[in-house]
């Protein structure tokens with residue numbers, strides 16, 4: 001097995017609701033190897049999104065550490081963390097989260113605005129990413145003019161346009177019909193296999209989890225492993 | 230600048246709302262521009278009044294005339310360098326709507342005391358040598374197409390000649406241009422002697438007001454007092470003030486324009502500020518999810534905040550620049566008709582600059598609250614709420 005890209009140690013996240021304390025993640029450890037494709041399963045409310053957010057640096061743990069590559073991201077300032085995210089992780093959401101006023105191409109171009117690239121270079125890369133997900137002919141469409149499956153493919157193009165090593169997908173097929181969902185899974189498998197992207201994918205759906213290389217279960221703040229079929 | 234497309238896209242999100250907001254800002258700045266010009270029109274006289282000039286009027290009111298004999302008596306008072314007088318003629322050309330600010334003046338002394346009324350020397354001589362001559366402002370000349378040598382029948386709403394006629398035939402002999410545009414470019418000056426001699430017996434030998442040039446501006450208060458003392462307990466008591474105070478008093482007669490303008494503009498701007506802040510607040514609330522996505526993609530808190538501020542600025546600047554531009558255009562193009570009543574009618578550059586500063590300030594204030602929300606927005610919470 002190759003070295004690990006993601007190293008989570010002693011991760012704890014506690015939500016306080018009034019006087020009540022809800023320990024969502026309890027001293028949790030996780031290793032994800034470079035090139036791995038992990039399905040993260042668990043009952044609703046078990047903390048899957050919370051874990052993904054912590055790995056992606058859009059939330060802060062109460063204790064424990066998250067190391068991605070050679071970076072301990074829990075040590076970074078908000079600003080440094082933002083820069084780190086823009087270069088090292090791609091996020092794919094259940095609800096796609098595209099900006100409705102921007103065309104597909106402009107949506108994909110968004111993360112590149114943070115780089116020093118010229119406009120034409122940004123445009124070129126956005127086109128390449130769109131063609132990787134098979135949507136080069138929909139570049140000028142607004143999200144409302146696309147089907148759910150197409151929207152999610154734009155979402156994936158946006159996630160990979162900066163060429164990050166790690167993709168974090170939170171129920172990427174949760175809002176799609178079976179057929180579109182399968183196409184998205186196909187795409188993720190391809191990105192994992194041919195582009196070498198490391199993927200962590202939250203899913204409810206055992207059928208989706210089967211496409212991953214392995215599955216981990218989150219329950220009561222702890223993980224349990226099982227090998228994928 | 231690459232963020233501009235994002236700003237633009239956000240504004241285009243709710244086109245109607247953006248247009249209505251920008252429209253209300255446009256109206257606010259249009260009013261600001263027009264009212265600024267109006268205020269300037271009413272207070273211009275105050276600004277350009279000389280510091281070494283006093284004006285003596287009838288104690289009762291400006292409308293009451295003073296004996297002409299006061300001329301020599303004022304002249305004899307210590308500290309007075311030069312004296313002249315003028316009279317409000319109530320002039321018009323053909324019809325009362327063609328109002329002409331006409332003054333019978335003692336030309337020799339008047340032009341000495343008002344050196345800012347510049348005219349070619351040969352025209353000046355021609356004016357002095359023709360009893361029925363007139364010296365008129367260049368703007369007035371342009372408006373009626375009058376040239377040197379033209380005969381103009383000027384009519385009075387106030388005075389009648391001995392034969393009952395209300396028309397004085399004068400010849401334009403000089404066209405003046407106020408130095409550095411400091412002064413009324415629409416006045417119509419005729420010779421007092423010509424005017425006076427044509428009046429019926431009992432109506433002669435009065436003057437509307439006296440203008441006094443003092444030897445030492447620091448002592449103008451004393452001189453003013455000395456003049457009023459000189460005529461105390463006479464049939465026509467006087468009130469002497471500096472020209473500045475006189476002009477200000479004149480402006481007061483049409484209401485305290487400055488205060489009114491300020492009150493209106495403040496009310497309009499306050500409303501506009503609320504409208505814009507509300508629009509921005511709504512726009513940010515609706516987009517918590519989008520802003521959280523931008524942050525997820527790596528936009529820093531600062532850049533998201535700046536984005537929201539730029540949006541607010543874009544709305545106020547677009548609305549404001551068009552509004553102020555429109556005001557300028559209306560004053561410039563349509564002002565000719567108004568200039569008849571308001572000789573000084575233009576948008577002072579100070580007010581344009583103030584308008585620009587106001588746009589920036591309002592953009593920032595209106596955007597501050599929503600920008601603060603955007604700054605503090607926590608990604609994980611916002612994404613969860615947004616579904």
Ligand SMILES: Nc1ncnc2c1ncn2[C@@H]1O[C@H](COP(=O)(O)OP(=O)(O)O)[C@@H](O)[C@H]1O
Nearest residue numbers: 015016017024043044045046047048049050051
């Ligand atoms: N900001 C928050 N405040 C309080 N409780 C929260 C907050 N965010 C999440 N939770 C709770 O934490 C638990 C885990 O949430 P989440 O990570 O979204 O679970 P999953 O993605 O597995 O459904 C849930 O019970 C949820 O209600």
Ligand SMILES: [Mg+2]
Nearest residue numbers: 048049050170
């Ligand atoms: Mg979840």
